[in-house]
Amino acid sequence: MLVKTYGAAVQGIDATIITVEVNVSAGFKFLLVGLPDNAVKESHERVMSALAYNGYKTPRRQVVVNMAPADIRKEGSAYDLPLAIGILAADEGLNPEHIDRYILMGELSLDGSLQPIKGVLPIAIKAREEGFKGFILPKQNAREAAVVNNLEIYGVENIREVVNFFNGDATLEATKVKTRDEFFENLNHIDADFSEVKGQENVKRALEVAAAGGHNIIMVGPPGAGKSMMAKRIPSILPPLSLHEALETTKIHSVAGKIGGNTSLMAQRPFRSPHHTISDVALVGGGSFPQPGEISLAHNGVLFLDELPEFKRTVLEVMRQPLEDRKISISRSRFAVDYPASFMLVASMNPCPCGYYNHPEKQCVCGAGQVQKYLSRISGPLLDRIDIHIEIVPVPFEKLAEQHEAEPSSAIRERVIRARQVQAERFANTEGIYCNAQMSSKQLRQHAMPDEAGASLLKNAMQRLNLSARAYDRILKVARTIADMENSPNICSQHIAEAINYRNLDREGWAG
Numbered sequence: 001m002l003v004k005t006y007g008a009a010v011q012g013i014d015a016t017i018i019t020v021e022v023n024v025s026a027g028f029k030f031l032l033v034g035l036p037d038n039a040v041k042e043s044h045e046r047v048m049s050a051l052a053y054n055g056y057k058t059p060r061r062q063v064v065v066n067m068a069p070a071d072i073r074k075e076g077s078a079y080d081l082p083l084a085i086g087i088l089a090a091d092e093g094l095n096p097e098h099i100d101r102y103i104l105m106g107e108l109s110l111d112g113s114l115q116p117i118k119g120v121l122p123i124a125i126k127a128r129e130e131g132f133k134g135f136i137l138p139k140q141n142a143r144e145a146a147v148v149n150n151l152e153i154y155g156v157e158n159i160r161e162v163v164n165f166f167n168g169d170a171t172l173e174a175t176k177v178k179t180r181d182e183f184f185e186n187l188n189h190i191d192a193d194f195s196e197v198k199g200q201e202n203v204k205r206a207l208e209v210a211a212a213g214g215h216n217i218i219m220v221g222p223p224g225a226g227k228s229m230m231a232k233r234i235p236s237i238l239p240p241l242s243l244h245e246a247l248e249t250t251k252i253h254s255v256a257g258k259i260g261g262n263t264s265l266m267a268q269r270p271f272r273s274p275h276h277t278i279s280d281v282a283l284v285g286g287g288s289f290p291q292p293g294e295i296s297l298a299h300n301g302v303l304f305l306d307e308l309p310e311f312k313r314t315v316l317e318v319m320r321q322p323l324e325d326r327k328i329s330i331s332r333s334r335f336a337v338d339y340p341a342s343f344m345l346v347a348s349m350n351p352c353p354c355g356y357y358n359h360p361e362k363q364c365v366c367g368a369g370q371v372q373k374y375l376s377r378i379s380g381p382l383l384d385r386i387d388i389h390i391e392i393v394p395v396p397f398e399k400l401a402e403q404h405e406a407e408p409s410s411a412i413r414e415r416v417i418r419a420r421q422v423q424a425e426r427f428a429n430t431e432g433i434y435c436n437a438q439m440s441s442k443q444l445r446q447h448a449m450p451d452e453a454g455a456s457l458l459k460n461a462m463q464r465l466n467l468s469a470r471a472y473d474r475i476l477k478v479a480r481t482i483a484d485m486e487n488s489p490n491i492c493s494q495h496i497a498e499a500i501n502y503r504n505l506d507r508e509g510w511a512g
Contacts, residue, residue, distance in 0.1 A: 027062025034067030213481030221392030
């Protein structure tokens with residue numbers, strides 16, 4: 001008897017429906033075809049053990065399984081459930097009448113219990129698009145899939161529940177999540193607040209400008225100056241996620257298996273802080289079984305690279321193209337996948353190997369040329385792609401001892417949101433542009449040309465600091481953001497002056 005069940009394969013952050021065709025006929029072999037990987041091939045032992053343990057008769061005849069389309073590689077153990085149900089139905093141990101209305105995915109333990117899987121959200125979205133009635137999956141993944149409306153989500157703990165459901169011996173309770181209510185309830189939850197940061201008003205201003213325009217920023221300062229502390233608070237001043245951004249971000253984390261069992265839709269912007277020993281594949285994604293890297297997990301959020309010069313040069317250089325294109329294309333001989341990577345890069349570093357160059361109190365012990373050599377670990381093209389360079393000095397004792405709290409993140413976030421609203425109106429008719437940091441050269445000429453005094457000031461700065469053409473564009477983008485924060489339609493000289501000040505750490509203008 002021939003029976004078809006349905007699962008899905010995830011490619012990039014999108015899913016493709018997989019038809020599992022099972023035919024039981026005379027013979028003794030078990031044949032599995034359709035480009036399965038080793039984990040799928042090993043499913044035979046898991047499936048047969050799970051069926052036998054739960055008292056179901058396993059076929060004593062030839063079983064042929066085809067996973068179509070056959071040109072798409074099937075990876076992982078999540079096909080155990082559709083295979084098991086297909087084998088039971090083809091061997092007439094289960095009523096196959098309603099099987100074709102459901103997507104089935106789940107890894108089976110030897111006792112028939114189901115283990116959680118990855119990529120549930122894109123599968124649920126595809127199931128709804130293809131008109132399936134429901135999605136049966138492990139209970140641990142049910143809330144994640146229930147984000148998708150107009151699709152019945154059934155979380156199960158054991159294969160017996162699935163068999164009884166199709167035989168009509170029992171019913172399953174659909175998992176329902178009030179997605180919008182939960183999303184908006186958690187939208188303004190803040191773990192770390194800028195009110196806890198003493199002093200550093202100039203750095204807070206630079207971070208506010210960076211958040212308002214989506215600009216990349218690097219902080220240079222001695223150990224203990226507060227670089228990491230302030231970086232971790234940047235998500236608290238970024239605009240809240242929209243529903244579209246939250247869904248896109250959740251899809252990426254779902255594919256990577258980073259969604260917790262109690263999470264339905266991510267409501268907080270991601271903050272990723274990989275260690276400097278990370279490999280280039282782990283940063284940008286890829287591998288034998290393609291997975292999103294840290295830059296994609298930071299999509300719509302912040303990627304924080306602490307101690308930037310300590311990262312391997314090859315790791316930093318692979319970020320140059322994603323910083324410009326805001327996506328990463330992983331191409332191999334047999335496949336090509338695209339992952340979104342629109343993130344705000346926040347980096348920090350010590351000014352020199354000992355960490356005390358330009359320190360107001362401690363003496364730098366680095367030899368001649370060591371400061372420049374340390375900075376040279378970061379290539380000029382990468383440094384040019386960072387819009388704002390800000391130098392940090394330690395907070396004096398008087399500031400640390402102050403009892404009153406500083407300005408809270410909520411107040412800063414309100415100003416950032418107002419500036420983003422100005423940008424949203426400006427780029428309303430331009431697809432793919434949402435903030436000033438994403439402007440092309442054409443948009444710069446349209447929206448970011450300074451007045452006469454500002455142009456003269458910028459010309460002098462370019463000549464004195466020997467800045468590159470890319471640095472010129474970055475200064476104009478930052479100046480446009482500063483003007484937006486003041487609700488000024490024109491870029492004036494004071495906006496240009498502040499933007500130039502944020503390039504003082506450029507290669508030609510710092511460390512000799």
